[in-house]
Amino acid sequence: MTSDITPNEIEANQELSAEETNHLMGVRLKKLADLQKDGINPFGGHYDRTHYSQDIIKNIEKLEESEVAIAGRIMLVRGHGKATFLSLQDDAGRIQVYVKLDVVGEEQYALLDKLDIGDFLGVKGQVFITHRGEISVRANQMLLLSKSLRPLPEKWHGLKDIETRYRQRYVDLIVNPQVKDTFVTRSKTISGIRRYLDNLGFLEVETPTMQPIPGGAAARPFITHHNAQDIDMYMRIALELYLKRLIVGGMERVYELGRVFRNEGMSIKHNPEFTMLEIYQSYADYNDMIKLTEEMLATVAQEVLGSMQFTYQDALLDFTPPWQRMTMIEAVRKYAEVDFDQIKDDTEAQKAAAAAGITIEKNASKGQILNCFFEEKVEANLIQPTIITDYPIEISPLAKKLPNNPNFTARFEAFVYGRELANAFSELNDPLDQRERFQAQVDKRAAGDDEAHMMDEDFLRALEYGMPPTGGLGIGIDRLVMFFTNSASIRDVILFPTMKQKE
RNA sequence: GAGCCAUUAGCUCAGUCGGUAGAGCACCUGACUCUUAAUCAGGGUGUCCGGCGUUCGAGUCGCCGAUGGCUCACCA
Numbered sequence: 001m002t003s004d005i006t007p008n009e010i011e012a013n014q015e016l017s018a019e020e021t022n023h024l025m026g027v028r029l030k031k032l033a034d035l036q037k038d039g040i041n042p043f044g045g046h047y048d049r050t051h052y053s054q055d056i057i058k059n060i061e062k063l064e065e066s067e068v069a070i071a072g073r074i075m076l077v078r079g080h081g082k083a084t085f086l087s088l089q090d091d092a093g094r095i096q097v098y099v100k101l102d103v104v105g106e107e108q109y110a111l112l113d114k115l116d117i118g119d120f121l122g123v124k125g126q127v128f129i130t131h132r133g134e135i136s137v138r139a140n141q142m143l144l145l146s147k148s149l150r151p152l153p154e155k156w157h158g159l160k161d162i163e164t165r166y167r168q169r170y171v172d173l174i175v176n177p178q179v180k181d182t183f184v185t186r187s188k189t190i191s192g193i194r195r196y197l198d199n200l201g202f203l204e205v206e207t208p209t210m211q212p213i214p215g216g217a218a219a220r221p222f223i224t225h226h227n228a229q230d231i232d233m234y235m236r237i238a239l240e241l242y243l244k245r246l247i248v249g250g251m252e253r254v255y256e257l258g259r260v261f262r263n264e265g266m267s268i269k270h271n272p273e274f275t276m277l278e279i280y281q282s283y284a285d286y287n288d289m290i291k292l293t294e295e296m297l298a299t300v301a302q303e304v305l306g307s308m309q310f311t312y313q314d315a316l317l318d319f320t321p322p323w324q325r326m327t328m329i330e331a332v333r334k335y336a337e338v339d340f341d342q343i344k345d346d347t348e349a350q351k352a353a354a355a356a357g358i359t360i361e362k363n364a365s366k367g368q369i370l371n372c373f374f375e376e377k378v379e380a381n382l383i384q385p386t387i388i389t390d391y392p393i394e395i396s397p398l399a400k401k402l403p404n405n406p407n408f409t410a411r412f413e414a415f416v417y418g419r420e421l422a423n424a425f426s427e428l429n430d431p432l433d434q435r436e437r438f439q440a441q442v443d444k445r446a447a448g449d450d451e452a453h454m455m456d457e458d459f460l461r462a463l464e465y466g467m468p469p470t471g472g473l474g475i476g477i478d479r480l481v482m483f484f485t486n487s488a489s490i491r492d493v494i495l496f497p498t499m500k501q502k503e
Numbered sequence: 504g505a506g507c508c509a510u511u512a513g514c515u516c517a518g519u520c521g522g523u524a525g526a527g528c529a530c531c532u533g534a535c536u537c538u539u540a541a542u543c544a545g546g547g548u549g550u551c552c553g554g555c556g557u558u559c560g561a562g563u564c565g566c567c568g569a570u571g572g573c574u575c576a577c578c579a
Contacts, residue, residue, distance in 0.1 A: 023548045083536035130537050154514040155529045156540050163571045
């Protein structure tokens with residue numbers, strides 16, 4: 001039942017498809033037309049599958065010689081004249097199918113001529129083990145479930161081109177099995193977090209992604225437009241201010257797992273949209289949030305990876321609590337050998353920065369300079385999970401002051417592999433103090449800092465009704481998943497990373 | 504936003520000094536009833552990312568542009 005394909009026929013089929021085609025697609029379109037001519041629907045409907053590939057492989061001793069129905073995508077074909085081997089790929093893996101002319105008959109065997117790698121096939125038959133020991137299904141009946149018109153990448157090298165992998169993730173998922181593993185791990189991580197928080201009595205909520213005033217972080221927002229109201233709106237840059245409104249409203253333990261958007265550069269660690277987890281707990285403070293961070297991430301690591309220790313790039317990370325802990329001043333003293341407890345004012349701090357070769361903004365304050373020292377000299381050293389506490393007030397406009405030192409806040413960040421993974425504090429619930437902090441931000445904004453906060457009167461009004469003392473925590477989910485999947489780039493843990501439009 | 508690098512067949516990649524565009528896989532034809540990157544024989548299917556330029560002649564050299572990667576900047 002083989003057919004010579006003339007150049008004319010290929011050309012005709014290329015016209016059929018209208019779009020970009022090539023020789024290989026022309027061949028497949030011809031097969032498609034032949035199938036239809038024979039009364040076979042190349043894009044079939046329901047199929048009663050009884051087993052996944054891995055069900056059969058794991059339960060071979062029970063299933064040998066029993067009848068199964070499997071379905072999947074043809075990934076390899078090895079023809080032997082009157083017998084053919086196929087590798088069928090389903091959600092769970094691959095299994096070999098053995099099609100023998102004697103068994104299926106002429107008509108079914110002829111179907112093979114019209115099949116291609118990439119087609120979806122349903123197979124009914126008996127489970128058996130080949131002489132070479134491969135668990136296989138001896139086909140009695142094959143049913144074409146869906147025809148594939150585009151050729152898949154090569155069976156051995158797969159799809160390597162990074163651009164194509166990101167733009168056409170569907171192909172990446174078909175041919176690179178470890179890609180699916182990564183996203184399964186991502187899914188398990190997120191469901192593990194949900195389970196952990198739900199068990200502690202936290203309520204998952206959803207707050208607006210389009211906001212009149214974007215707040216909760218220092219970042220430039222995306223602007224969008226609502227036609228009906230004819231107003232510009234902002235895509236959210238954080239979840240914080242709406243979740244705290246819910247704390248005011250008496251929802252004592254809330255969390256949101258959601259997408260945020262920041263209009264900034266892209267890198268191996270940054271995608272314009274990414275997933276944040278934010279958690280707020282009434283009557284808690286930042287020390288409670290430290291415990292929650294350690295316990296939750298260690299628990300999820302144990303669940304998802306089977307261990308609290310795992311390899312990331314060149315490091316063996318250990319999430320076992322408790323994590324190392326240092327104040328920011330202690331960390332700078334240790335790694336930069338500059339003691340900010342001994343620095344009296346801004347001028348002295350500026351001199352220390354100059355001496356250390358650290359570039360700072362003109363008239364930078366002591367707290368800002370401390371943070372510069374930390375970012376330039378300390379962060380890269382924090383490979384194992386480390387909790388850095390007591391952040392300067394200048395860079396923490398939403399955090400409570402330390403009772404014994406109003407220049408610092410009850411805040412911490414967790415660092416892993418030199419990267420910020422979590423950010424948390426005792427939430428500022430004094431509406432008068434919060435108003436002053438916003439005003440300082442508004443002044444910075446007027447001075448040209450377009451990442452500074454805007455005044456949010458409604459948020460202040462909420463605080464004026466009274467907010468209980470509250471601990472808040474934010475965790476970058478993409479970065480966490482990068483660690484859990486040993487991914488070098490954030491784009492490897494986002495199914496469809498942001499890409500420029502191709503002309 | 505800046506610097507460096509990359510872009511050649513459906514996929515993975517070669518391509519020398521500027522001189523007719525190559526391989527493997529895939530695909531097509533034929534053989535083959537336990538193969539597994541099946542094997543054997545035959546067949547090359549192309550907008551060399553795009554444009555302009557230099558040259559008798561450009562995949563190759565120059566300039567401009569597109570997209571991607573890495574580094575830096577910004578940031579989480």
